Amino acid sequence: MTPHELFKRLKSHYGSQNWWPAETTYEVIVGAVLTQNTNWNNVEKAIENLKKENMLFPEKILEKSPEYLKKLIKPSGFYNAKASTLRRLTAFVYNNNIKNTPTKKIREKLIKIKGVGPETADSILLYAYKRPVFVIDAYTKRLVRRLGITDKEKYGELQHHFQSSLPEDTQLYAEFHALIVEHSKKICRKSPQCDRCFIKNDCPESFSQEN
Ligand code: SF4
Incomplete structure (x- = not known):
């Protein structure tokens, strides 16, 4: 076949x-990290916590303490590692003009971020930045x-x-x-x-x- x-x-x-179930580009990015090694129900709980605290913005994730972030994303599991990955990835998207960068170049940079493998990078490229990446x-x-x-x-x-x-x-x-x-x-x-x-x-x- x-x-x-x-x-x-x-x-x-x-x-x-009609994927991805998210309201903003940044929410897709956060979901792509939180879904690593867990099911989507757990991701939804963590996203809900972030929404309740008005934290689904890059500036907020970068300015609040890692401990605070860990507490909110705890339902998604592996929260120590995911909080660190999320902060590194957020700093990257916050400081780079991704919308105007060629796909290959962003992908190379994304997979160099600790905690972001090819699957997470490609999910972000496809669903957050609408790039044709399978x-x-x-x-x-x-x-x-x-x-x-x-x-x-x-x-x-x-x-x-x-x-x-x-x-x-x-x-x-x-x-x-x-x-x-x-x-x-x-x-x-x-x-x-x-x-x-x-x-x-x-x-x-x-x-x-x-x-
Ligand atoms: S369930 Fe999977 S393995 Fe079984 S027939 Fe369908 S595609 Fe094939």
Whole structure:
């Protein structure tokens, strides 16, 4: 199955996802850090705390103490590391004119920030700054392997596979990643629900589950 075929199947089944669930660019950036190694429910609690304290502004995050920030983001887990990453990343976005910088250059700088790996950097580029960058996460890797889309496994190779197979389209990449997450949470879970999967007739993994 090609990436484009997968997109069409997911989109016709689940419809538009309209990600990312955030009101501002900065809220997307904060969410991209807080969602590392946790589920979205925990991120929502931390974001809610930040909103209640009127803290979802770069200036506020930089001026308040790290201890105060840790307390507010505690529900998202790993709050010591995430508070430090958030402050470093916030200083970067606050001091750089990202909107006028080429994507490749920002990406190189983002992934050099301690705590910001390729997945977080690409989520920020795609959903906060609307750049055509395909996000690869653990769900994508698992689904690609199960469907036999490619035998590539490394982040950069998988990203290249998707980007070279699809038009360079921010909206398409944003929808596609959201649809992969949706399918991976609902049906193609850690223990896949192949018997009720609408892709099962084209999925090699479903045959191996039956045998
Ligand atoms: S058939 Fe099974 S393994 Fe394949 S995509 Fe569906 S749930 Fe995942």
